[in-house]
Amino acid sequence: MTLQNRRILINKTVMVLSTAAAIGGIIFLFWILAVLLFKGFAALNFDIFMYDMAPPGREPSGLRNALVGQLMLVVGASAIGVPAGVLAGTYLSEYGGKKSRLARFIRDISDIMMSTPSIVIGAFVYAVLVAPFGHFSGWAGIAALAIMMIPIVLRTTDDMLQLVPGSLREAAIALGAPKYKVIIQVVYRGAKTGMLTGILLSIARIAGETAPLLFTSFSNNFYSTDLNQPIASLTVTMYNYATSPYEEWIDQGWAAALILALFVLGANIIGRIIIRKREGEH
Amino acid sequence: MLKKTVAALAVGVIASSAANISGAGASFPAPVYFDWAYMYQKESGNKVNYQSIGSGGGIKQISARTVNFGASDKPLKPRKLDKKRLYQFPAVIGSIVAAYNIPGIKDGALKIENRDLADIFLGKIKHWDDKRIAEDNPGLKLPHKEIVVCHRADGSGTTFNFSYFLSHISEEWADNVGIGKALDWPTGLGGKGNEGVSSLIAQNPYSIGYVEYAYKKKNGFSAAVLQTKSGKWVEATEKNFKAAAKYAKWSPKEHFYQILALQPGDNSYPIVAATFILLPREKSEMNKEVVKFFDFAFNKGDEDARKLGYIPLPTETKSMIRDYWREHGIY
Numbered sequence: 341m342t343l344q345n346r347r348i349l350i351n352k353t354v355m356v357l358s359t360a361a362a363i364g365g366i367i368f369l370f371w372i373l374a375v376l377l378f379k380g381f382a383a384l385n386f387d388i389f390m391y392d393m394a395p396p397g398r399e400p401s402g403l404r405n406a407l408v409g410q411l412m413l414v415v416g417a418s419a420i421g422v423p424a425g426v427l428a429g430t431y432l433s434e435y436g437g438k439k440s441r442l443a444r445f446i447r448d449i450s451d452i453m454m455s456t457p458s459i460v461i462g463a464f465v466y467a468v469l470v471a472p473f474g475h476f477s478g479w480a481g482i483a484a485l486a487i488m489m490i491p492i493v494l495r496t497t498d499d500m501l502q503l504v505p506g507s508l509r510e511a512a513i514a515l516g517a518p519k520y521k522v523i524i525q526v527v528y529r530g531a532k533t534g535m536l537t538g539i540l541l542s543i544a545r546i547a548g549e550t551a552p553l554l555f556t557s558f559s560n561n562f563y564s565t566d567l568n569q570p571i572a573s574l575t576v577t578m579y580n581y582a583t584s585p586y587e588e589w590i591d592q593g594w595a596a597a598l599i600l601a602l603f604v605l606g607a608n609i610i611g612r613i614i615i616r617k618r619e620g621e622h
Numbered sequence: 623m624l625k626k627t628v629a630a631l632a633v634g635v636i637a638s639s640a641a642n643i644s645g646a647g648a649s650f651p652a653p654v655y656f657d658w659a660y661m662y663q664k665e666s667g668n669k670v671n672y673q674s675i676g677s678g679g680g681i682k683q684i685s686a687r688t689v690n691f692g693a694s695d696k697p698l699k700p701r702k703l704d705k706k707r708l709y710q711f712p713a714v715i716g717s718i719v720a721a722y723n724i725p726g727i728k729d730g731a732l733k734i735e736n737r738d739l740a741d742i743f744l745g746k747i748k749h750w751d752d753k754r755i756a757e758d759n760p761g762l763k764l765p766h767k768e769i770v771v772c773h774r775a776d777g778s779g780t781t782f783n784f785s786y787f788l789s790h791i792s793e794e795w796a797d798n799v800g801i802g803k804a805l806d807w808p809t810g811l812g813g814k815g816n817e818g819v820s821s822l823i824a825q826n827p828y829s830i831g832y833v834e835y836a837y838k839k840k841n842g843f844s845a846a847v848l849q850t851k852s853g854k855w856v857e858a859t860e861k862n863f864k865a866a867a868k869y870a871k872w873s874p875k876e877h878f879y880q881i882l883a884l885q886p887g888d889n890s891y892p893i894v895a896a897t898f899i900l901l902p903r904e905k906s907e908m909n910k911e912v913v914k915f916f917d918f919a920f921n922k923g924d925e926d927a928r929k930l931g932y933i934p935l936p937t938e939t940k941s942m943i944r945d946y947w948r949e950h951g952i953y
Contacts, residue, residue: 395657562669
């Protein structure tokens with residue numbers, strides 16, 4: 341066998357294997373999506389959005405309280421996590437420098453935090469914000485999700501800002517712009533697509549989390565917008581309902597899963613539309 | 623003027639927060655607590671948020687004082703209650719059935735001696751047509767199939783009560799496996815929660831497992847006829863559960879510590895179990911709110927409990943519990 345033939349053979353073998361692996365992955369992805377859409381849409385109705393949870397066998401019942409709770413948790417966590425992550429990422433990229441010990445330390449810590457199992461974060465927040473205060477609360481849930489969010493936003497912001505060429509910064513400084521203007525008007529503008537993608541990914545990531553909420557925001561069978569009280573979330577509700585023996589609860593669990601998937605998908609699409617529109621303007 | 627407004631606001635805040643009660647614990651009574659809370663909210667406007675996290679979790683959370691009440695299928699001993707500074711009283715009764723899936727054998731048709739049940743779960747009786755089972759069922763055609771044993775894999779109050787029962791009928795069980803919420807099972811498949819065991823039974827022909835009666839009812843399973851304490855055959859029916867519940871000797875001095883397995887009486891089903899509420903002793907104001915809810919449930923919740931497959935507490939027990947509340951100044 342000539343060298344060329346051998347290389348062609350290896351190339352083809354690897355091609356076949358990697359295509360097969362890709363198809364395998366895609367099959368499962370579509371399988372999950374198909375089951376989710378099929379079961380979710382079958383269970384989806386108007387009542388889900390109009391009414392709160394009800395015991396098995398009671399009508400009408402829905403998921404309104406869980407939807408509202410989920411939204412409050414995600415919005416609250418984003419309000420803390422996004423600014424903190426963006427500012428920290430900006431510090432690392434623009435002020436920290438490559439040789440700064442502090443910057444390196446923060447990067448390492450945030451990498452460790454990103455790979456921390458989310459249940460550990462839940463346990464930490466339980467110990468700090470639930471046990472000492474004597475009650476589960478929406479605030480604790482928000483804190484847990486925000487802690488998960490910060491390292492993700494921080495890392496993507498840092499990476500994206502570093503992709504902006506140094507010559508752009510130099511040009512702006514040469515024109516006499518102060519550093520904060522350089523960062524806001526030049527560096528952010530250049531990196532906004534990547535930053536927004538990072539933020540959206542982090543929101544999608546925390547929106548689907550159950551483990552950090554189990555022992556922080558807990559859950560609530562009733563409608564409540566009081567963040568000092570336990571608050572319902574779609575993920576915990578899904579977890580409880582899916583394992584229940586009652587058919588109507590299991591169905592509503594599927595509806596919750598579908599709504600959550602559509603929310604994450606919707607956030608992604610909206611984000612991309614905004615980016616594209618902005619790019620069209622300039 | 624300003625002072626008055628602030629004071630009024632403060633009172634308003636306290637009053638409105640007092641109406642939100644949170645509880646957590648045992649999964650087995652969760653549906654009925656939710657149902658009671660649903661009715662209670664309609665009538666009083668107070669929200670009782672009960673979350674099912676398991677008996678072990680309920681004891682932990684009330685000990686840490688992160689909820690207003692805890693719930694457990696396993697009663698705590700008076701000494702432990704003193705140590706953790708808790709009150710305890712029963713809320714509702716349930717029962718555990720030996721549910722089987724043998725094609726062709728109907729609900730209530732199969733008789734299993736209590737001792738044989740222990741040996742099935744020990745893995746000593748391996749086939750459905752074993753001589754010891756066949757002896758008790760002369761009219762049935764038992765298949766020569768291996769018995770698939772199904773049990774809980776998680777920590778469970780149901781397992782605690784079931785193993786308590788087995789330990790009292792089989793020395794070998796008591797010596798080798800014992801009593802507990804999570805056990806070192808000699809044989810069988812494990813499932814998470816009553817629902818996990820239920821689906822194992824449904825999916826495996828020739829299987830047997832133990833589940834709460836509510837799950838048997840819901841899944842349309844067949845339940846074995848077992849024996850009373852004195853060895854009489856007794857079917858797993860609501861009437862026989864109730865007969866057993868009557869014999870419970872509740873003692874408020876012991877904080878109602880009582881395990882209901884193997885009660886005397888000719889119609890007493892052997893595995894019934896009460897589920898308990900735990901209250902923190904120092905929080906008398908909040909306890910009053912929690913007690914109001916259970917008082918409402920005792921007055922108006924019996925019908926709903928029955929519908930969901932539970933046995934309401936007998937009237938005498940309820941008044942005993944009310945005396946207990948009064949004695950501790952929370953009623």
